[in-house]
Amino acid sequence: MSEMRERITRRIARELEDGDVVNLGIGMPTMGADFIPDDIRVIFQSENGFVGMGPRPPKGEEDPDLVNAGSEPVTIKTGGAFFDSTTSFAIIRGGHLDATVLGALQVDEQGNLANWKIPGKLVPGMGGAMDLTVGARQVIVATSHTTKKDQPKILPECTLPLTAKGEVDLIVTELAVFRVTGQGLLLEEIAEDTTVKEVREKTAAGFSIAPELTTFA
Amino acid sequence: MSEMRERITRRIARELEDGDVVNLGIGMPTMGADFIPDDIRVIFQSENGFVGMGPRPPKGEEDPDLVNAGSEPVTIKTGGAFFDSTTSFAIIRGGHLDATVLGALQVDEQGNLANWKIPGKLVPGMGGAMDLTVGARQVIVATSHTTKKDQPKILPECTLPLTAKGEVDLIVTELAVFRVTGQGLLLEEIAEDTTVKEVREKTAAGFSIAPELTTFA
């Protein structure tokens, strides 16, 4: 895992509370679970059909029937349960997830998310992302602050086809943590090695700054 | 079981074919299964949640968790399966039942059935009857030919609130077997101890008579 992804993952882990049921979108490594403090128990859901997802098994102990939605080998923890896809999406869409963490191509001031299609270029499909974004109580976007070509991903308004409208609650990048509010984005935290100025330069969306702005590492 | 019910049940059993999945409505005794010939296998579904329903167990071996939809103790046969009410009605409404057998307050020339409500008098509710009537491939009505007060139950048009519209395929009474066709009722069989004249007197609906009218006992 790159340093950037590790930082984002570590910061997001702090959002999760004891007893939470959480779906980590594909691309969000299952290793995210490693950053959960020992004194709280977070239950991970995998949309291909189980809760209680545990870490990757030791080499040689992988089971082809026990993989996450990104086809990576995982394990099942005590207390976990398997189910079919109808139940999996009843959980997702029915408000039974406390949080989901998803990647973004673009995210905007209104909490809109685009992460499934670049017309004419990349069309992987939405998989479970639209249901996760609509259904989870808290939608956390985990994304690099800019594209590989240094273009902003946090925009006044998404230009790519949307995954969901107005559903994002929190945006976490390697530079900043934004909360989506009725009045637009609120910068709540910046990374310890950046400045508000740098964040402003790399963010196309407007945002206000929380009075008690803090830093994260 | 009265002689009349036994005769109706025996006649209906002849409609069932090897491999059929059948729901016998409440009021249709599970004993109906006793009239199925030994050389065919009919699978009985119970809408409270299983297939493979077997006969009443010997006295003393009743299990309170194993009852039919009429609360009578039953058994489960080898090859049977339990499920919840969503699956039970997916089976019923989804066309997975080859036949259902239901009682009637009234049934008419258009295949309409009324069996759940006498306004101001008797309102037990429809239970699963509306789903069964809409969903089963073949809907067989099992009924006494007339009411206890000798009034016809087979009418030109039902006057009681309907259970389902145009879904009945076959009507079996102690006197006659009618098939519901696009051209109204067709009398296919009469009981060996009656006449077409008697059937006509006791039937308010019009009907035509099959060229090859046969008798049943």
Place this chain on the structure above:
Amino acid sequence: MVKIVDKEQIKQLFAEGQRLMIGGFIECGAPHRLIDLLLESGVGNLTLIGNDTGFDDQKSGQLVVEKRLSRVIVSHIGTNKETGRQMNRGDLEVELIPQGTLVEQIRAGGAGLGGVLTPTGIGTPVAEESRTIEVDGREYLLAKPLRADLALVKAWKADRDGNLLFRYAARNFNPVMAMAGDKVVVEAEEIVPAGEIDPNQVMTPGIFVDYILQNGGEGASV
């Protein structure tokens, strides 16, 4: 997170005027101990969502007999004569729904759906109380989602994480109601240690469950 609680803690969950889902099919698979606590709690003016109103001489039926209900949303009331009497007197509002529609409404409530379209009830009085929606030339009735403040569920076995197994025909409405209550309260015949229920065979995942009534005496460690 699932909590295993005692009778008094269960009683504190009940409140006047609540909307309750109660599992079971004419008493089979109904949570009789939870219903006892509900009766003891003294609350009334309740709305019941369930398959039926039980037998008037058995446990579920006592909610009607003891006049705790002001409204019932069920598929059948024929096994409890008191329900019909209170309905005819105008003391109890009875909404009758086809069983397969009722279970889909509860499922829709639990699964985050805005409703389902069913052919059941077309051409009957049920259609007069529903919205009709035509899809590809065929008419269906809109069955809207149902949820409850509390769902009372009877399980055969529950583990400490809330994973449930049901037994035989006692399963019926219990699993679907466990998805559709704001809080889900379980009574189990047996509470087993974590890990004792095979994760591949769990019927209701523990994430749906909020409270499990402890077995044994008040102070018993379960």
Place this chain on the structure above:
Amino acid sequence: MVKIVDKEQIKQLFAEGQRLMIGGFIECGAPHRLIDLLLESGVGNLTLIGNDTGFDDQKSGQLVVEKRLSRVIVSHIGTNKETGRQMNRGDLEVELIPQGTLVEQIRAGGAGLGGVLTPTGIGTPVAEESRTIEVDGREYLLAKPLRADLALVKAWKADRDGNLLFRYAARNFNPVMAMAGDKVVVEAEEIVPAGEIDPNQVMTPGIFVDYILQNGGEGASV
């Protein structure tokens, strides 16, 4: 009534232009032996309903690679590059559906519903291809039922009556597809004697199943 049949009998079930549901989630729980027989049968111009189009270097993906499909109705094609290439060339029609909507459409097809209303996709391009229905002031998209000529299902264990168990995450779309095929064809890792699967633990009742591929050699008695 369930029939246990050999490979040749399975192949005779396939026909040009069929609409197929195939279980699995990116190869996990996909019926690889049945897909092999489908490929061997030589039929093409098929419509695939499934979660995805597999990996291009694994079994499910070969249906695309070998150009047997003219249309796919799936939630995701990112794991099979050939799918995107054929789509861009106009050789393959791709209908992308949110996974939770897709599974409800299949369930609706199997459960006799005219559709379900889902909030998923509102405000996105998905909404442009669906009918919007407002219920109690909130907008939903109508997800219409899907059925198939054949559903190809992978089970862990099957008994002689067609009762099925699935294993771990290999369950996924298999049980719901077993409800929505005009004919349902099962490949099982193990075929066990009648009665060996506890009726309380059956995941798919045998009444949904039409054919089970026999295990072992052509002439083996299973």
